[in-house]
Amino acid sequence: MNDKLDHIKARFKVNYQAFTLTVDLALPGRGITALFGASGSGKTTCLRVIAGLERAADVYLEVNGEVWQDDAHNIFLPTHQRPLGYVFQEASLFAHLNVQRNLEYGMRRIAKSARHVSLDHAVSLLDIGHLLQRKPDKLSGGERQRVAIARALATSPRILLMDEPLAALDAKRKAEIMPYLERLHDELDIPVLYVSHSADEVARLADHLVLLETGRVIASGATQDLLTRLDLEVAHGDAASALVTATISAHDPDYLLSSATFSGGQLLLPQQSATIGQQVRIRVQARDVSLSLAPQRDSSILNIVAATVTELSDDAAGQVMVGLDAKGTRLLARITRKSCVAMELAPGKSLYAQIKGIAILK
Ligand SMILES: Nc1ncnc2c1ncn2[C@@H]1O[C@H](COP(=O)(O)OP(=O)(O)OP(=O)(O)O)[C@@H](O)[C@H]1O
Numbered sequence: 594m595n596d597k598l599d600h601i602k603a604r605f606k607v608n609y610q611a612f613t614l615t616v617d618l619a620l621p622g623r624g625i626t627a628l629f630g631a632s633g634s635g636k637t638t639c640l641r642v643i644a645g646l647e648r649a650a651d652v653y654l655e656v657n658g659e660v661w662q663d664d665a666h667n668i669f670l671p672t673h674q675r676p677l678g679y680v681f682q683e684a685s686l687f688a689h690l691n692v693q694r695n696l697e698y699g700m701r702r703i704a705k706s707a708r709h710v711s712l713d714h715a716v717s718l719l720d721i722g723h724l725l726q727r728k729p730d731k732l733s734g735g736e737r738q739r740v741a742i743a744r745a746l747a748t749s750p751r752i753l754l755m756d757e758p759l760a761a762l763d764a765k766r767k768a769e770i771m772p773y774l775e776r777l778h779d780e781l782d783i784p785v786l787y788v789s790h791s792a793d794e795v796a797r798l799a800d801h802l803v804l805l806e807t808g809r810v811i812a813s814g815a816t817q818d819l820l821t822r823l824d825l826e827v828a829h830g831d832a833a834s835a836l837v838t839a840t841i842s843a844h845d846p847d848y849l850l851s852s853a854t855f856s857g858g859q860l861l862l863p864q865q866s867a868t869i870g871q872q873v874r875i876r877v878q879a880r881d882v883s884l885s886l887a888p889q890r891d892s893s894i895l896n897i898v899a900a901t902v903t904e905l906s907d908d909a910a911g912q913v914m915v916g917l918d919a920k921g922t923r924l925l926a927r928i929t930r931k932s933c934v935a936m937e938l939a940p941g942k943s944l945y946a947q948i949k950g951i952a953i954l955k
Pocket of ligand 1: 609610612630631632633634635636637638790
């Protein structure tokens with residue numbers, strides 16, 4: 594299987610009285626694709642159409658080579674015949690069955706020949722072996738969600754649809770479950786459509802991003818690219834950030850630091866457990882980047898990289914978002930309009946980006 598953007602094709606229209614959704618998407622057949630947008634933009638409706646749960650018009654839906662629905666040719670696979678896993682905001686487990694039975698229930702529906710994820714594998718991926726005998730009411734919210742995800746996986750889906758699976762959890766439980774979602778991504782070859790309105794989750798998990806606005810797809814592309822496109826709202830405001838892919842190149846135990854190389858040079862990070870040569874995904878928030886025309890040598894900031902201004906765009910009152918290119922990696926810096934004028938910033942100008950804070954995502 595390759596990474597071309599044509600393994601999932603979804604084309605349809607939904608017409609409610611007060612809302613119209615028009616979708617024409619070609620998405621990668623692997624990795625996590627986030628559907629991102631404000632409340633009411635149509636994210637859940639998209640998943641429901643893909644699952645065959647929602648009436649839509651002019652539907653064409655193809656998942657990794659299988660046509661599930663093609664209205665032009667009267668093809669319609671009902672929901673129970675679509676090999677998909679659906680995980681909702683609130684785990685809908687059977688209260689009277691223990692975890693083991695809940696998992697088996699999902700699996701029994703699937704013919705032996707179609708099973709490619711074993712129960713053991715799903716249990717170990719979500720680390721729920723110690724919970725198998727418990728009833729759902731004896732699980733925490735995070736544990737319930739892990740069981741719900743394992744149950745979806747145990748049906749050997751060709752695609753996993755996840756509708757804000759972390760939304761009902763508090764920050765601590767979210768942080769607990771995130772590594773499991775990353776694990777699915779790293780260890781399973783099942784594409785995930787992940788509905789979210791959290792920029793944080795999207796930056797951390799998604800390879801591909803679909804931006805929805807009042808029923809329209811306004812952009813679809815690699816997360817790294819879309820987060821830094823200044824014509825999009827997602828690249829503005831307090832949460833705006835860039836993603837940097839880097840490779841761990843050294844550890845410095847004396848200072849508890851690790852270095853990582855990326856297209857624009859080297860970054861120093863808090864000491865990482867990752868081995869040398871391992872890839873890491875780093876989030877750099879626009880508000881944590883300041884700019885200078887000369888490289889500062891008398892600063893406490895460790896990460897200073899040469900970059901070129903690509904574009905400028907107004908942000909909040911008195912603020913400007915600056916798009917930067919660090920030899921192939923896009924960064925954002927949010928600075929004051931006053932500094933922008935004083936530094937005579939314009940596209941093509943060379944300068945130095947001083948990165949005050951870095952978050953290692955994985
Ligand atoms: N069955 C329905 N009949 C009529 N209108 C509906 C129906 N289902 C959803 N809508 C409307 O369609 C729009 C999109 O809803 P949808 O649930 O897809 O949005 P969403 O982006 O998932 O929102 P949220 O983040 O709040 O879950 C909303 O305006 C909603 O009120």
